[in-house]
Amino acid sequence: MASVYTHQSSNVFKTYILMGLFLAVTVGLGYLASLYYSSPVIVYIAIVFSVLMNITSFWWSDKIVLKLSNARPANRKDFFDLYTVTENLSIVAGLPMPKLFVIDDPAPNAFATGRNKEHAVVAVTTGLLNKLDKSELEGVIAHELSHIGNRDILLMSAVVVLVGFISIISDIFLREMMFDGNRDNNKGGGAFAIVGVILIILSPIIATLIKLAISRRREFLADASGVLLTRYPEGLASALEKISSYNMPMKKTSTATAHLFISNPFSKLQSGQEKNPKASFVNLFQTHPPINERINILRKMIN
Numbered sequence: 457m458a459s460v461y462t463h464q465s466s467n468v469f470k471t472y473i474l475m476g477l478f479l480a481v482t483v484g485l486g487y488l489a490s491l492y493y494s495s496p497v498i499v500y501i502a503i504v505f506s507v508l509m510n511i512t513s514f515w516w517s518d519k520i521v522l523k524l525s526n527a528r529p530a531n532r533k534d535f536f537d538l539y540t541v542t543e544n545l546s547i548v549a550g551l552p553m554p555k556l557f558v559i560d561d562p563a564p565n566a567f568a569t570g571r572n573k574e575h576a577v578v579a580v581t582t583g584l585l586n587k588l589d590k591s592e593l594e595g596v597i598a599h600e601l602s603h604i605g606n607r608d609i610l611l612m613s614a615v616v617v618l619v620g621f622i623s624i625i626s627d628i629f630l631r632e633m634m635f636d637g638n639r640d641n642n643k644g645g646g647a648f649a650i651v652g653v654i655l656i657i658l659s660p661i662i663a664t665l666i667k668l669a670i671s672r673r674r675e676f677l678a679d680a681s682g683v684l685l686t687r688y689p690e691g692l693a694s695a696l697e698k699i700s701s702y703n704m705p706m707k708k709t710s711t712a713t714a715h716l717f718i719s720n721p722f723s724k725l726q727s728g729q730e731k732n733p734k735a736s737f738v739n740l741f742q743t744h745p746p747i748n749e750r751i752n753i754l755r756k757m758i759n
Contacts, residue, residue: 474615475510482506514610518570518577521716525567526708527557527579538585542578542597548685549601554578563706564588564699567716568600569609576604581706587698595682595692599718602681608674612716672745675718679750683757693754700747720744 486502512520532539538556546553554568557579564584570576578600588596603609683689699719706721714721 474611478510479503479506514571517609518575521567521569521713522557522577522579524708524710524713525559525579527559530556530558530580535585537590537593538580538597541590541594542601545594545598545601545685549598549605551601551605552576554601554604556580558582558585559706559708561706561708562586563702563704563721565706565717565719565721566596566600567713567718568603569716570604571610572607573604576609578604583702584699587702588695591686591688591691592695592698594686595688595695596718598682598685599678599692600682601685602678603674606674606677606681608678609716612674615715675745675750676753679754683754689754689757693751696747696751696754715744717744719747 482502483499483506486499489502490496490498530538535556535558538558542556543553551573554570554573554576555578557577559565559579559581561581562583563581564587566578566580566584568576568578578597580596584596585593679692682692686692696719706717709717709721711722
């Protein structure tokens with residue numbers, strides 16, 4: 457029978473695969489760059505930095521995300537409904553109570569982060585708390601708890617590292633090329649240098665596509681798992697409608713963490729954009745699936 461843990465093992469396996477892929481790609485790029493620059497030390501630098509980035513992401517990803525979002529701790533006294541809803545749903549899901557944080561932002565949104573269920577965090581904006589009723593808040597919190605139970609938070613942390621660090625390596629390499637046009641490429645082998653340039657240009661694009669594909673699928677799975685907790689699909693569906701109707705982006709967010717939120721924090725009037733046929737191509741490059749599609753799936757569960 458499906459539960460909040462249905463996809464946990466799969467996500468743990470995918471996390472290790474992604475970390476292994478990250479190491480392989482980073483070392484490969486470092487090797488090609490070392491050929492181009494005739495400097496073997498670049499490979500060792502790539503290995504050290506990739507290991508350090510993996511460790512940092514695993515142990516401190518929640519603190520980094522919370523700092524970037526300007527989130528503050530939410531106590532039971534000041535945020536009673538948020539605290540009790542999360543506490544009750546955590547019991548239903550069989551999960552430890554996550555730490556709760558609030559972001560002072562009028563845009564309604566929420567995310568979960570952390571390395572595992574024992575060190576998980578759920579953060580919501582003040583806009584979300586002001587705009588949603590209790591059943592809608594339950595739908596959102598259930599969605600975020602599903603990310604925790606399914607180990608999505610660990611998986612997405614690995615994706616952040618892979619995309620971010622590969623992009624940094626590529627950017628450094630390409631900038632150096634622009635200011636060093638007189639370099640003798642034959643030192644490292646002309647063919648290897650050409651292949652290296654092509655891969656370094658394409659690698660951040662490929663990594664970004666991996667990030668988008670994974671995060672979009674995670675939202676559908678978390679929606680379904682969240683409904684298993686609340687037994688009330690309309691709560692989450694109604695919450696998503698209110699979230700998507702807000703016409704201003706969040707004030708404090710980052711492209712590196714955008715995929716963690718329940719809804720794209722940069723989007724404006726998503727529901728209106730999705731009705732435009734010309735937006736179909738753009739939707740392929742969004743970190744979240746079309747919100748109208750998510751709402752339709754949820755409401756089909758009612759019938």
